[in-house]
Amino acid sequence: MKLKSDFFGDWVNIQKDILMNHWGYDVSSVPDNKIPLVYFNTEQRRPEAKVRKLLLADTFSCPQNLESGWERLKALIKSGHDLTPNLSKLVSNLNNKDSMLNDWGVHHFHLGENMKGDFIERTGPLLFALLIENKFYAIGIFNHGSWADQDIIEIIHRNWSSVVERYQIKGIVSSTPLTEQERLTLRKRNAFSFVTVQDGTVYAPIGGGMVSSGFNIQAVMRRDHQKMFLRSLEEHLDRQLDSLREVFEKQGYNGEPELEAILDITEDKYTALFPKYGVSAMLWSKA
Incomplete structure (x- = not known):
């Protein structure tokens, strides 16, 4: 079992959604690698x-x-x-x-x-x-x-x-x-x-x-720190997949080599969602 994920890309998409649907900006011309900087610049202002x-x-x-x-x-x-x-x-x-x-x-x-x-x-x-x-x-x-x-x-x-x-x-x-x-x-x-x-x-x-x-320098540092943090979450989850095999099998897993996960972020926690199987796994919590 191997994890297929792009948590950093998922995080960027969450920021895009806030920029577009909450703050009303057009980000169609902003490349993904600059979205976090634009987001933090806007958030600060x-x-x-x-x-x-x-x-x-x-x-x-x-x-x-x-x-x-x-x-x-x-x-x-x-x-x-x-x-x-x-x-x-x-x-x-x-x-x-x-x-x-x-x-x-x-x-x-x-x-x-x-x-x-x-x-x-x-x-x-x-x-x-x-x-x-x-x-x-x-x-x-x-x-x-x-x-x-x-x-x-x-x-x-x-x-x-x-x-x-x-x-x-x-x-x-x-x-x-x-x-x-x-x-x-x-x-x-x-x-x-x-x-x-x-x-x-x-x-x-x-x-x-x-x-x-x-x-802002802090925006650059926050982006880089978050990228490393999300990568560490992916690596940790990848190591835990075998221990979750039984959970996935009950939801229809049949030996596929990759399990696709997307990142969900709320105010107090980070969760990995496996949409194909209806399974979620807690990654990090403030509590």
Whole structure:
């Protein structure tokens, strides 16, 4: 008995289904080997709809003309509604990559009051925020184009250094700080650098950083890790097939050399399904 499977391909198909049928993207032109990178890029850009605790930076202030839009967004944050309509319209572009998000982990939100199609009406000033687990860290309201303003990291460090502590680089002497334009130029080239705040603390990219293609480094690492993990599941299942022979024989197995399995993934487990025989085998569970 030998296993016939392509768990990585099955996983890619699951991501395709989410991209197409849940998020509404056309992935027909995306090669399968890039689907995981596109998926993780999209997932990072579209915050999960869930209840979040709102925390304001010490210098946070909302201009009077944006207060209504800010109150509306706060209600969405606290109630767990979808925040996508307040994002940039570029989130609809599957190939677009948010360089500030990839570099510093910072989302930006429009503060309009009324919907215009699928998005809230656009505003010049934007709310910059970190979204980590079930927290919404409101950094401040910045002018459009302030993508590399050093104050963003200064505010994060001053207010929530413990939240981003794992990105601190210990024991190095910082070089001359980059200007905003220099940092923007690096991002355009899909490059990144460390950032030093006023007290001398040095941070690696809080957003993970980018590879030369512009995709997030963490997306590449997640894809590669998942590929190895799924391969290990296939190898383990292949070794267990003989011990399951009796189960398959009861379902009509008659000595065929290969048993075809497909991968099924739910929130808490991975399962191999053998559709020809109506048999399933647990591969991995969070429990």
